[in-house]
Amino acid sequence: MITTIEYLPDEILLIICNYLSQYHIIHAFFNLNDRLNSTISQYYNSLIVDHNVYRELLPIIGSYLQSLTIKDISLKSHEISFASNIQELTFDKQHPHSIPSLVNLTDLNIINAPSTNLTDVLFLTNNNIHSIYISSQTPLTISTTKISKIKQLGVTLKSLDDCISLFSICPELTCLNLHLLDCSFKNIPKQINEPSNLQIFSLRTNYETNVDFNTIKNIFQYLPSQLEYLGIEIITLDRECVNGQTWENYLQEKFPNLIRLDFFIYLRPELPTNTETRRLPSILKTFQNDYWSSITPQHITGYYDRSYQGESISIHTEPAPIVRRRRYFLN
Template identity: 25%
Template sequence: MNKDTKDLLADIEFDSLSRKHICHSITCLLDLPDEILLIICRYLSSYDILYAFYTPLKSEQRLHRMILNHRTRIKIDGIKINEYNYLSKLFSHSKVPLRPKSLILNNEHVTCLTYYYFSSTPEDVIRSMFRNLEHLTLTNCSHKDLQYLNKYIENLTELQYLHIVVQRPDANENMDDLETCNILFNQLLFNKKQISSIHTIDYKIYNGLLLSESLRFHNNLQNVNLVLQTIDDLYILLNGLVPNVQKMIIKLCQARIVPCYYPQSIRWICSRLIDFTLFESSIKFIVDDMKSIFAYMTNLTKLTLSIHDTFDPLFCHGPTIESILNEYLPHLLQFHYTITHHITKRNLIKNFVQWPMNVTYYGTKNFRWVHIYSLPWPANKNDKRQLPVVRYGSNSSVSSDVKRSACRKWVTITKDDEFSLLNTEYDHVCEIICSLSIDIKLPFHIYKVIFSRDTPIFSSSSIIQPSIYHLIVKRFLSSEKEMSILAHQFPYVKYLNLNLPLDECAFINCLNILRDRENNITTKSCYWTELIYFSTKLCGIHTDIISKNRQLYDWLIQYTNLKYQKKLLKNSDYPLTLTIWY
């Protein structure tokens, strides 16, 4: 064997040993401990986790067992349509169908998601899923979603927790839909065919829930979190509608219908109610209202009151409030309090003794307000007391552990110099509403921008905003050029809501841009390559344009939500919503 051959064999042997060493030193996914994998799962959606780790036909596998909580608690929120279709196939699997115990359907980003679930999933699959559900959450749902839900009342035999947030209607939409939502909700809980297994309910609706004395009581409800229309609805609730309630959180939306009306007789005492929270922002709420409420809850041990803008000065009089608490609530152990009141010359502010309070003042010289509140604030992670809305400037800040911005999800920007506050006072805010061009780079904690109807024409020299993935423009665009400018300034938008131009040519061009999105991505065009969901309002001018353009009409009927609204496309008294889910 010559020297060259020996050298070649030596190199091969060295290379082989090196590869073995490298292979032994490489860590693959399965080498990671479960604790690390579960931490990774925190940053993934339900789709990502199930696609990566779910093995229904090999349930003995370690990864399948590890994600038990993730496959029994499914959250569907803001995903692509192909990702939703993958989850839908798991629900309809012929041999091992996925049956979660907790299901969250969130319409915040993809506004048709819940409707799509109910309309596209086979009825027998929904019935089977609902028979297994213990927790159900519908966020930003519509009255149509609740109509679908009511269809399956009899199948929700194991449901213990129900959380419903009804979407807030636009100013020009039919408010009758809210009344329909309230009727449907009352059928879920306070009807002969009620979901009797529920013990926790959380229901929020704009303008509040309207109750009536004809409703049927619910024996099993223990935890109630409701937005009610008026204090009269609260009286109905307390007077035997939820006889075994233990914890109650109530927000009142409007002034009472009949001033100074109080129930003639209290037929029921909520003897098990020990924790009560009230949020009230009506100027007509007075101390006598508070006393009439306390009469129903004599065994209360924890009370939270958040009362804004009351005109009753007695809320500032410590001895009076403490006397009422001692008389009506003899077992009270915790009292969290915050009130704001317009100060007049006749105001008599007296200190609290039994429950010490802090007092601060704000406003102008001629229009002053007092804010009285207990500390610590927040008292715990569930303390939802609100800081006062300062309308006339503030001379002193609330000495609280909570920053004002921490209590707000969004902020309105009306002046150019207010953008700088996003890095200081509003460093917890994630959404902005503005009527100005944005000429600075927004901080990365801002992910949603809403341009109001007063926003000027967008400038082509605007600064690129890489953090924004949710964009809403409430005024009509003037042309497709404005759409191009927005796409350049907000290139990473996933959820887009625009009012398209009224001009026929510009309207069609804008829709064609959205129709040809895949081609735009291929050619590296600037039109939102990460877009998941687009929505727009169609007024009468738009529907006329669509009806006259056969090619456009056929495409919209085939690929958008208009396939379910063919009749409304020709005859509708209200603007239609066009949605495209990519």
């Protein structure tokens, strides 16, 4: 009897695939029969186009793709259209100049974007896009009065003023993952549009920025009371930011519906260095009660960081907070 590769068990075929590139797997096995298609399905559900060789795969597997990443290469609109059923589209080091109308596209990611304002992506005509994540060294500039229907957004903004403006142009936001470069504010209007649909909010600040507890309250005052999920990653000199009782009193009053809190708080050493250092066990003890056990994933832990500047303390929820992730959803 003549033995062919089709007689091999699926497990052996997958081991063979481990030694091949996605390009060669598709050209060798795709569309030979239903069994092989099912066996290698993981290799044609997503595609990273970072070379002209992988560009050739788009007409072959485009209609089967669920996600497409375009990295270091420019694709025209009609080429992206081959991926007619994708749900997620990612541009890495590329500006999304032309995004075709894709009926199933819901998630758009722009990573390491060029130094160009990307505000226009909030107003794409692709009606089904509801989630956008933008990672860029240049903060998004909010200087428009147009209205966006985006529901989930991850973005870097320069100041709190821009955040308030964002709430005005994105009234349907349910999730905002915010990297804020400057926590001060100058021109916030007396009347603002509260993001009434917002359920999930995460805040990350720069390492150089000192965020005290009053600053936190200034930012959070513009968030709706029905917030359910909160993520925080801050650097501070303020000991109140590592006081569980202070947080508890504020959160219970401001966000009575909060069901989950993730945080990473880095307390820098105070000057002069002979100031009495608050010990980690006493800090963690302020977070040990029924309230904290009900809104944190597991438990709260921390560690010391000793340097020539003194002794810093970090406390965080465990597992590690997910503030830097592209998006997250309530369970």
